[in-house]
Amino acid sequence: MTPPATAPAPTTAAAPATGAAGEAWRVGVLFSRSGPTSVTETEHFLGTELAIAEINGAGGVLGRPIVPVVHDPGGDSGEYRALARRMLAEDDVSVIFGGSMSASRKAVLPIVERYNGLLFYPSMYEGFEYGENILYIGATLNQTIFPLADWLMARGARRVHLLGADYVFPRESNRVMRDLVESRGGEITGERHLPLLASPEAIAAEMEEVARLAPDVVFSTLVGRTAREFYRLYDAAGIDRHARPIASLTMAETEMREIGVAKCDGHVLAATYFSGLPGAENADFVRRFRDRFGPDATPTTWSEPAYLQVHLFARALAEAGSMDPRRLSDAALGLEMRAPGGPVRMDPETRHMWLTPRIGVARSDGGFDLAWTADRPVRPDPWLAVTRFEEAWTAAPV
Known part of the structure; x- marks a missing residue:
C-alpha cells in the first residue's frame, strides 16, 4: 500500500461495462x-x-x-x-x-x-x-468500547452519562457501555437519545441535565450537527474537559475543527486510526x-x-x-x-x-495525544460471543 504520491482524479463519467480486456x-x-x-x-x-x-x-x-x-x-x-x-x-x-x-x-x-x-x-x-x-x-465494539470503558474507569470515571442519537448504533453502543460500566461497579447517571437533527432547545436541555448530574464522563453517541452543537455547549458551560471529558467513538479531527479546536481539548476518542500516528x-x-x-x-x-x-x-x-x-x-x-x-x-x-484499538485525548491544536494503543491487531467480535463483560479488556487477540 505505497502508491505514487500523485495521480489523476477519478471521474464519474460513463465507462464501458467490465468484461473485455482493457475495459473499466x-x-x-x-x-x-x-x-x-x-x-x-x-x-x-x-x-x-x-x-x-x-x-x-x-x-x-x-x-x-x-x-x-x-x-x-x-x-x-x-x-x-x-x-x-x-x-x-x-x-x-x-x-x-x-x-x-x-x-x-x-x-x-x-x-x-x-x-x-x-x-x-x-x-x-x-x-x-x-x-x-x-x-x-x-471497527466493532470490542475494538472500541471495551478498551474505552476500561481506560476511563481506570482513571476514576465511575459515574458515566450516556447521550446518543435515536437510531441503532447509539442505542446498541450505549447498551454495551452500560453493561461494561455496571459490571465494573460503576454507575450510569442517565441515558437519553435525541433525534438526528435535534432542536437547539432539546440539545440545550440535555446540556443542562448533564451539568446538574455532573458525571465523571459523558459517553456521546450523538452524530453530525447535533453532536457538534453539544460539544460547543459543553465548552460554554465551563466544565473542565480534562477532568470530566466527553468520550466518543466518532468525534475526530475534522469535526473538531468545525466545532473549534480550542473548545475540544481534553475530550477522548476511541478509534483505530489517528492522523498523528507515528x-x-x-x-x-x-x-x-x-x-x-x-x-x-x-x-x-x-x-x-x-x-x-x-x-x-x-x-x-x-x-x-x-x-x-x-x-x-x-x-x-x-x-x-x-x-x-x-x-x-x-x-x-x-x-x-x-484492527489495532487506540485511545486519544484531544489537544488544543486539533490533534490527539495517543493515551493508549493495543500491542497488536485485535480480532473482531461483532456478536461479543467471546469478549466478556465481567473481565477487564485485554489488548491480546480474543
Whole structure:
C-alpha cells in the first residue's frame, strides 16, 4: 500500500461495462456530501477517492482503471435505498463503497442482497450483523468500547452519562457501555437519545441535565450537527474537559475543527486510526492526502478505513480477475495488508477486520495525544460471543 504520491482524479463519467480486456471496472460510491452527516461522510468520500486515484495512477487493476459512479443521498435513508437500487439495476455496478450511519447500511443491505451485489462498509459500528453480501471494514465494539470503558474507569470515571442519537448504533453502543460500566461497579447517571437533527432547545436541555448530574464522563453517541452543537455547549458551560471529558467513538479531527479546536481539548476518542500516528507509512499517507486535498486536509478514522476498503478491493480483484461478488468476497477473506493505521486482516469467519484499538485525548491544536494503543491487531467480535463483560479488556487477540 505505497502508491505514487500523485495521480489523476477519478471521474464519474460513463465507462464501458467490465468484461473485455482493457475495459473499466465500474464501482458505486455512495456517501452523503450534503445533509446532517456531510462532514464525516465527506471524509469517507475523500478516502475512497484518494485510493481510486492512486490505484489508477499506478496502472489500475489488471491494466484496467477503476471508474466510480458517484451519488449523494443527502443523509436520507430512502435515498440511500433508491440510489443503491439504481446503481445495481441501471448503472452496471456490482460493487458499492458506501453507507456511513447504521441506518443507511440497514437501508442499503437488502437491496444489495436482492441484486447480489457486494457492499464495502467503512464505518465503525455496533456489530450484531453478518451478511454474505457485505464486507465490514470499520471497527466493532470490542475494538472500541471495551478498551474505552476500561481506560476511563481506570482513571476514576465511575459515574458515566450516556447521550446518543435515536437510531441503532447509539442505542446498541450505549447498551454495551452500560453493561461494561455496571459490571465494573460503576454507575450510569442517565441515558437519553435525541433525534438526528435535534432542536437547539432539546440539545440545550440535555446540556443542562448533564451539568446538574455532573458525571465523571459523558459517553456521546450523538452524530453530525447535533453532536457538534453539544460539544460547543459543553465548552460554554465551563466544565473542565480534562477532568470530566466527553468520550466518543466518532468525534475526530475534522469535526473538531468545525466545532473549534480550542473548545475540544481534553475530550477522548476511541478509534483505530489517528492522523498523528507515528511511523513513516502513516506520515506518507498524510502527505499524499494533503497533496490531493489541500494543506489543511487531515485524514481521520472516517477517511482511513474508506481508503483501506478500496485497496482491499483492488487486491481481491487482482486475485479474482472478476467483479463477481462471490469471487471477490472469497478473494478478500483472509487478506492481510499494511494500512496507514497498521497491519490489518479481513477475518474469514466474521467478514470484519482485525484492527489495532487506540485511545486519544484531544489537544488544543486539533490533534490527539495517543493515551493508549493495543500491542497488536485485535480480532473482531461483532456478536461479543467471546469478549466478556465481567473481565477487564485485554489488548491480546480474543
